[in-house]
Amino acid sequence: MLLEPGGEVDEYRLVRRVGAGGFSEVWLATNAAGQPRALKFPRIAELTEHLRREAALSAQVPDLPERVVGVEAARLAHDPPYLVVPWVEGVPLEPPEDVPSPPEILAGLTRADEVAALLQGLHARGIVHGDVKPQNVLVDRSGQCWLVDLGLAVHHVRARQQRSLAQSLVSVDGAPIAGTLEYMAPEVLAGSPPSPASDLYALGVLLHQLLTGRSPSYGVAPGALNPLLASGVEPLLRRLLDRDAGRRPTVDELRRALSRLVREERACLGRRNGHARRRIFHARMAVLRHGLGALAWLGTVLGGLAFGAWMVYRTVGPVDVGLAAFVSVPVGFLGLLLGITTINAWWLGVPERDYKQRTGHPLWTFMMQ
DSSP states (O other): OOOOTTOEETTEEEEEEEEEOSSEEEEEEEOTTSOEEEEEEESSGGGHHHHHHHHHHHHHOOSOOTTBOOOSEEETTSSSOEEEEEOOOEEEOOOOSSOOOHHHHHHHHHHHHHHHHHHHHHHHTTEEOOOOSGGGEEEETTSOEEEOOOTTOEETTBOOOOOOSTTOEEOTTSOEEOSOGGGOOHHHHTTOOOOHHHHHHHHHHHHHHHHHSSOOOTTOOHHHHOTTSOTTHHHHHHHHTOSSGGGSOOHHHHHHHHHHHHHHHHHHHTSTTHHHHHHHHHHHHHHHHHHHHHHHHHHHHHHHHHHHHHHHHHHHOHHHHHHHHHHHHHHHHHHHHHHHHHIIIIISOOOHHHHTTOOOSHHHHHHHO
């Protein structure tokens, strides 16, 4: 049967094709009462099992969390087979294309907390979504997030072992896997079944995109991409994107962390130039911490030297101590001068280009070179 606008499928009249994924395509339709519904058709006949799995899961767990879209009816014997899904008037969640502004940072944290709440409801029912990504998060007209497409969801007591080979990836051990590569946790990519931790990994990728405008990159800190982020964002993302699933936070821990960050962002937005002032404050506190560390290191060295001199004094007498001091003081002073570069770079975090190219007193030039 050819699907086209105005065509009829049982009691449903097709309005328009609204989207397609790796397994199915979705059409907006109206029923006999004129109410909108979403109809999901497999892209090819061999992918009907994907729809069957989604329908079976919705039947097993009829009390899905609010704003998690399940299956209303399954017509798998029809040609073509299809699912009837409640229609959500909304648009997919789109990460910003550029570095987010402070209001967009707050919006991104709020969106992530909403998605985390929906995952919390699924995980409490023993369900793993398995394909958290922007296209599966719809934002309705009131600004609320909906989680759609449970086609890859896995029930803990019936972990899916056989996956559709079409539109799939193959793991390192040859087992077929399904999902979206960019949001796929390392253990799933290696062939392990999806878990609540893999859902949170995918949400971590999405959160990184919402807060920086870019996907995670090895060796690139979120704060380097967006210097306006709160100090708590980077450690949270580091935990969410940890390669070891056991070190990722639980969904409850994630929601508590996101709630704190949302409160902090709202307070920061309420202050004049709040984000710029916070960035400067954190930078100065970092320099202060490094400076205090340098002083502690220097105090430890000087204390050790004083204690050693005292021990020598107790052992050999004042004459030899004076001779030792005469030799050690110039050597120690020279070592201190040569160590200024290390103190600047290591402890104070001063960029090399800012201190090594300075000119002035010949002694300073000597030390820098």
